[in-house]
Amino acid sequence: MEFPKLKNDLLLRTLKGEKVERPPCWIMRQAGRYLPEYKALKGDKDFFQLCQTPEIAAELTIQPVLRYEGLIDAAIIFSDILVIPQALGMTVEMIDGQGPHFPNPLRTTDDINKILSYEVNVLKDLDWAFKALTMTRFQLDGKVPLFGFCGGPWTLLVYMAEGGGSRLFRFAKQLINEKPELSLKLLQKITDTAIEFLAQQVVAGAQVLQVFESWGGELSSMDFNKFSLPFLTQIVEGVPKRLKELGIKDHIPMIVFAKGSWYALDKLCSLGYDGVSLDWSWDPNDAVKINNDRCTLQGNIDPGVIYGSNEIISEKVKYMIDAFNKDKKQYIVNFGHGTHPFMDTEKIRFFLEECHKYGSA
Template sequence: MSFPELKNDLLLRTLKGEAVERPPCWIMRQAGRYLPEYKALKGDKDFFKLCQTPEIAAELTIQPVLRYDGLIDAAIIFSDILVIPQALGMTVEMVEGSGPHFPEPLRTTDDVTKVLNHEVNVLRDLDWAFKALTLTRHQLDGKVPLFGFCGGPWTLLVYMAEGGGSRLFRFAKQLINEKPDLALQLLQKITDTAIEFLAQQVIAGAQVLQVFESWGGELSSMDFDKFSLPFLKQIVDGVPKRLQELGVKEHIPMIVFAKGSWYAVDKLCGLGYDGVSLDWSWDPKEAVKINKGRCSLQGNIDPGVIYGSNEVISEKVKYMIEGFGGGKGKYIVNFGHGTHPFMDTEKIRFFLEECHKYGSA
């Protein structure tokens, strides 16, 4: 498939480890709830209807790129990590004001076995996701590279077992402690699906990939090593192999984000990903020491800084970027998690403008 030539490859050069003129900038959840143009387009439409309508998903993806023209160096497809459970045969609803809901969560061995026995057809069941990527890639016209993504296997297991978000993680923890072998089988099924989904996103137009292990910090270090890390490793090894089978010869960079998994950063940096994204709990200088130049680091300002004054934003941007080496390479500006619905778009513009002041030029 032929796509427009990329005009801004700053993020891709950074992930290759090249010296760059400034750190590339993008923001997790940059497309969506805080933007007035998103609210206008969404109206009363169902969230998953937005994702599953390629024309709408493409427009939502590009909205922040246009609003912050020249300040954002990547687009991330407007979608959700919970599309993999959908491909695994589960029903997922997005309830306004309370988030995702699974009417039939995995609570028994029979529930899990049903999912394990489900015949996955990613190309058929997530066809809309690939159409959205292709359309978005063309409409971006090479302005910036396009991210595809998926949820981390442990994170998806949490949602599938809990039936939505959670504070206690009772059912997910019960599954891995009461029936660890069954949990590992489920994680393997999710991982196999994720590898195929990510590879097919590249075929459809994604130029860089991110894996969101958003609930990684809910595992102990011992459990992270058993129920998350091996599957994240399978993904970073498996996607390039699958892409080779699909005829893709160039290297597609991959980033992993394991929120709250402070004990695993050393292991994550050595896993083979081109980038490791960090939440805001990390001191940048400490993360740089631990990384030892093995991969690019991404992050990690607390999104809540956007509620502060311009002076506070400037101060914290300076601390972040100088801590990560001053923006001279192997570093990508991002939040330590996603935007909030209440954020001021002009404060985000100021944040991005401040970040653009740093670099080796």
């Protein structure tokens, strides 16, 4: 398949470790709920209906690129990390104002064994995701590179066991402590599915990949080493191997985002990912020191800065870029997590403009 030639390769050059004219900018959850054009298109449609309709997913992906023309250096496909549990045969609903809901979460050995024996057909079950990527890649016409993504295995296990978001993580913690070997088998099944899903996203048009281990910080350091790190390692090693089998020889950069996993940064920087994305709890100077030029760092301003005055935004942007971008390489501007539904689009524009200003200085 011959895709349009990429016109803005700033993000890809940065992930290669090249010295660049300014740090590239994109923001997690840049496509979606805070945009009036998203709300107009969504109407009363179900969230997963949006994801599973390629024409709509493509339009939603491109909306922020058009709104912030010249200010955003990547698009990320409009989708959700919970499509892998769907591919594993689970029902997932998105309830407005509440978030994801699994009517039948994994609570017993029988529940888990059903998932372990389930025959996954990623190409068939997630066909709509690949169609959306291909359509988006053509419609972007090379403006910016396109991200594909998936959830980290531990994070997906959390949702599958808890039945949605959680504050106590009771069922996920009970699972890994009560049935550690069964938990590892489940994590392996999720990982195998994630590797295939990511590789097929590249075939469909993704030019860069991100793995969201969003609940990484809920594990102790010891448990992270057992229930997250090995599977993140398998993904970064397994995707390139699978891509070669699929006839793709080009290196596809990969970024890992393990929110709250401060104790694991040194290990994450050595896993082989081209980039490590940081949440806002990190002091940039400390993160740069720990990374020691091993990979590109991404992040990490608190999204809440968007609620502040322009002066506050400028001050915090300058601090972030001064600390991360000393050598004009190996840094990507991003939030330390995603946008909020209530954010002012013009404040985000100001944030992006300030990032360009200070990044180019």
